[in-house]
Amino acid sequence: MAERTLRGARLGGQSFEDERGIEFAARQQVGYRCPQGHEFEITMSVEADVPAIWECPRCGAESLSTSGIQPEAKNEKPARTHWDMLLERRSEKELEDILKERLELLRGGEIGPAHLHRANAKKRKATA
Structure with missing residues (x-):
């Protein structure tokens, strides 16, 4: 192993590749605000579907997008109890x-x- 490695190179260290000629993907900054008043931005691809809700990195609360994207309303079924399921089978x-x-x-x-x-x-x- 010692004969094939470069002197001074660390295992899992830095890359020796150059960033010249590399075209990065288009990005956008998406802002969020949590109920505690914390504001932050997340970098995302322009092609990504921007979520309406993101977890606040400071307090962990659900943060809403500042760009006006609203979360989808979920159709929640009422919880079925054992009694409800029993009444489906018997009178x-x-x-x-x-x-x-x-x-x-x-x-x-x-x-x-x-x-x-x-x-x-x-x-x-x-x-x-």
Whole structure:
């Protein structure tokens, strides 16, 4: 490695290429202002789609473009609850019938935690 490297060159250091004859892409400065009053500019390509919102480098708040670009309004769906999804599959009458059936099975000792079955079995033996 030592024989092939240039003296004084650092690993990952600077490039020895010259910037002469290089044409840089066209750029634009886009200004933003956050709710805290911080103003800053971001350099972007002229061809880039300029976002309406950018994160403030000082406080991290959402900053709006000073050029008047408005953020797109998002159509937000209302949050679906478990109850909403259940009502899509069954009617309230069906749910009431299922609840009554399951409560009868639970009270009869056919379903449910084992400790409830043992207590019901002891009561049944005592009354019999």
